Amino acid sequence: MSAGSADLTAEVRPTEAGPVLYVNGQATAPTIFYVSLWHDPDLTKVAQAEIASAGKVGVNIISFAIWGLPWFRDDEAADFSKYDVDVWVDKVLAANPDALLLPRFPTDWPPDWWREAHPDDVMLFDDGQRNGPASIHSLAWRRDAAKQVSTMVRHLEEKYGDHIVGYHPCGQTSAEWFYEGMWDGRLASFEGAARDGFRRYLRGKYGTDDALQCAWRLPDVTLDAAPLPSAADRTAATGSFRDPATQQPAIDLSEFMNADMADAVSAMCRAVKEVAPNKLAVAFYGYEFELSGAPRGLASSGHLGLARLLRSPYVDVLCSPVGYGDRQPGGAGWFMSPVDSVLRNGKLWLVEDDTRTHLSAPDAFPGRCNDERETYGVLSRNFAHILTHGAALWWMDIGGRGWFAGDGMWQQLGHLREAYASALPDLKPYAPEIAVIIDERSSLYACPSPAVTAPLMDAFRRQWYRIGAPVGIYLLDDLVAGRVPPARMYLFVSTFRLDGEQLEAIRRGVCREGRTVVWMYAPGIVRDGALDTKHVQEVTGVRVEEIGDGDGNLTVEGTGDAFSAGHRHLSPTLAVADDHAEVLARYASGKRAAIAAKDMGDWTSVYCGALQMPVSLLRDLAERAGVHIYSDEGDIVTAGNGFVGIHASHSGRKTLRMPTACRLMDVMTGEAFGRATVFRFPMRRGDTRLLRVSP
Numbered sequence: 102m103s104a105g106s107a108d109l110t111a112e113v114r115p116t117e118a119g120p121v122l123y124v125n126g127q128a129t130a131p132t133i134f135y136v137s138l139w140h141d142p143d144l145t146k147v148a149q150a151e152i153a154s155a156g157k158v159g160v161n162i163i164s165f166a167i168w169g170l171p172w173f174r175d176d177e178a179a180d181f182s183k184y185d186v187d188v189w190v191d192k193v194l195a196a197n198p199d200a201l202l203l204p205r206f207p208t209d210w211p212p213d214w215w216r217e218a219h220p221d222d223v224m225l226f227d228d229g230q231r232n233g234p235a236s237i238h239s240l241a242w243r244r245d246a247a248k249q250v251s252t253m254v255r256h257l258e259e260k261y262g263d264h265i266v267g268y269h270p271c272g273q274t275s276a277e278w279f280y281e282g283m284w285d286g287r288l289a290s291f292e293g294a295a296r297d298g299f300r301r302y303l304r305g306k307y308g309t310d311d312a313l314q315c316a317w318r319l320p321d322v323t324l325d326a327a328p329l330p331s332a333a334d335r336t337a338a339t340g341s342f343r344d345p346a347t348q349q350p351a352i353d354l355s356e357f358m359n360a361d362m363a364d365a366v367s368a369m370c371r372a373v374k375e376v377a378p379n380k381l382a383v384a385f386y387g388y389e390f391e392l393s394g395a396p397r398g399l400a401s402s403g404h405l406g407l408a409r410l411l412r413s414p415y416v417d418v419l420c421s422p423v424g425y426g427d428r429q430p431g432g433a434g435w436f437m438s439p440v441d442s443v444l445r446n447g448k449l450w451l452v453e454d455d456t457r458t459h460l461s462a463p464d465a466f467p468g469r470c471n472d473e474r475e476t477y478g479v480l481s482r483n484f485a486h487i488l489t490h491g492a493a494l495w496w497m498d499i500g501g502r503g504w505f506a507g508d509g510m511w512q513q514l515g516h517l518r519e520a521y522a523s524a525l526p527d528l529k530p531y532a533p534e535i536a537v538i539i540d541e542r543s544s545l546y547a548c549p550s551p552a553v554t555a556p557l558m559d560a561f562r563r564q565w566y567r568i569g570a571p572v573g574i575y576l577l578d579d580l581v582a583g584r585v586p587p588a589r590m591y592l593f594v595s596t597f598r599l600d601g602e603q604l605e606a607i608r609r610g611v612c613r614e615g616r617t618v619v620w621m622y623a624p625g626i627v628r629d630g631a632l633d634t635k636h637v638q639e640v641t642g643v644r645v646e647e648i649g650d651g652d653g654n655l656t657v658e659g660t661g662d663a664f665s666a667g668h669r670h671l672s673p674t675l676a677v678a679d680d681h682a683e684v685l686a687r688y689a690s691g692k693r694a695a696i697a698a699k700d701m702g703d704w705t706s707v708y709c710g711a712l713q714m715p716v717s718l719l720r721d722l723a724e725r726a727g728v729h730i731y732s733d734e735g736d737i738v739t740a741g742n743g744f745v746g747i748h749a750s751h752s753g754r755k756t757l758r759m760p761t762a763c764r765l766m767d768v769m770t771g772e773a774f775g776r777a778t779v780f781r782f783p784m785r786r787g788d789t790r791l792l793r794v795s796p
């Protein structure tokens with residue numbers, strides 16, 4: 102696809118199979134190249150050579166950064182000759198005159214004169230420092246930033262509109278819309294704009310002083326004078342959880358901070374769409390898994406407003422990098438987000454593949470590839486994820502240093518692009534037999550540290566990505582709304598807070614037809630404003646009791662295999678005390694039952710008191726549930742849209758079992774395999790087979 106007329110359009114259209122990118126009315130493979138551009142002439146040559154090589158294989162959509170948003174005073178003419186906006190665009194077009202552009206730009210660092218005029222609209226941290234960006238809670242910032250965004254978009258549309266497919270407004274830490282200072286353990290939102298925004302939020306949530314006083318259990322608090330919770334209040338917890346009976350103000354603040362971040366993202370995308378309604382608005386957001394290790398807890402991130410953002414009419418594409426924790430050759434290449442909920446809501450999910458290729462510096466991290474074989478194996482693994490789910494991707498040379506240099510590299514990537522393009526006429530809904538369910542609001546109740554969420558949401562991915570069967574990742578909201586396709590096994594990862602309506606929807610839609618439902622740690626422990634372990638038993642149907650010993654060290658029943666879930670004693674720690682349940686694993690300390698399965702008649706309930714369980718148990722439960730296991734050797738498997746991918750976690754001869762007899766062809770090599778149900782081939786650790794399936 103090359104640049105068209107000044108009326109160039111780009112949109113994400115909903116289809117029965119999911120959202121599809123259309124450029125000038127034509128379905129387009131969502132494969133993009135991002136490269137950082139610099140003033141250095143030598144680096145410019147490197148980046149432009151990469152852009153040219155990408156164009157030779159049909160990768161013409163180029164993303165790049167505009168380093169700084171021009172910010173004009175109200176009485177100042179918008180003179181873009183003072184800024185480098187056009188410089189970056191011209192560098193791309195000089196390398197590929199047919200390039201289609203997706204510029205990225207910051208929105209939350211106004212100039213000093215604006216900050217001096219709006220001191221209460223700049224972020225204030227718990228350490229008393231006011232050295233960050235503008236407050237995302239500030240109505241003045243939203244108004245003025247939106248005006249500057251609109252001004253720049255208008256300029257670019259008038260000058261380069263026939264080349265631009267969309268715009269990518271950014272903000273906060275690393276441009277990815279999570280709170281500045283979060284990874285340093287700093288608490289944000291102490292400024293006046295945060296206080297005023299919090300009171301607006303409380304007014305919308307509670308409506309009356311009486312309702313607020315009842316929820317907060319404070320007889321004198323009012324909507325007009327509600328204070329921001331202190332740093333001590335924000336970091337308090339009752340064991341593994343925040344107790345709504347005593348900590349509702351801090352819970353409300355976390356809910357507000359996450360919702361307001363989502364609203365800020367939507368506001369910047371709205372500024373784009375009001376000027377360029379027929380172009381894409383793109384944003385980073387929704388890193389529920391990846392940010393679960395935040396020092397002050399996942400709730401401090403700002404990324405727990407995904408369901409809210411998915412309702413925004415101004416956002417077309419949401420994105421994140423490949424997960425950083427397991428991306429090396431032989432790793433899983435995790436999604437950071439409940440990707441399949443994003444797709445089910447008609448938004449396109451885009452993976453930023455910033456793989457440290459063999460062309461990167463030897464000390465590049467994480468997960469650097471040592472040679473071409475490892476590079477192509479990792480890139481193919483990541484592509485297999487996006488192709489089978491129906492998502493999008495950009496390959497990223499984050500430093501513009503030549504990580505994707507050379508026609509040989511792009512010939513390999515061209516095979517991947519062609520595979521996606523060939524699948525476009527026959528896309529199918531992604532409907533895996535295993536569904537992972539997370540709940541954003543539940544994470545507001547987890548203790549404000551990584552103690553619970555990091556093992557449960559981050560590290561646990563290492564297990565369920567290796568079951569050997571495709572997995573869908575969804576928000577609880579979408580399960581309740583009926584947007585999650587039926588599965589054979591459900592893994593409820595973080596559902597600490599369940600109200601009656603949610604539980605009824607789960608009972609009605611999930612707990613039936615021979616399905617297996619796996620509950621992790623404390624499902625529904627919070628209900629109707631009360632934190633109580635008896636709720637866990639009511640949710641799971643499995644009798645549990647609190648115990649004084651036991652941690653994340655488990656022993657698998659029958660085999661005696663040891664497994665560490667990576668956490669200390671939890672408060673509460675729960676053990677299965679149900680004579681009708683089959684014990685699957687025990688706490689190594691005390692030998693009480695930690696994981697057990699119970700026949701509930703027409704479904705099976707599995708309770709796990711630890712924050713992880715081993716892949717061997719997950720695979721056994723999946724097989725019992727009737728899930729088709731493509732590979733049982735711990736390799737990374739994904740399947741959908743007429744393709745199956747397998748990435749070797751270790752070297753050896755692999756066995757791939759297909760659901761029905763078929764033919765396979767390797768996308769990268771062209772190697773064909775005759776009709777069969779079982780295929781065997783040797784693979785080295787880090788190799789990927791991305792295989793086209795033919796009946």
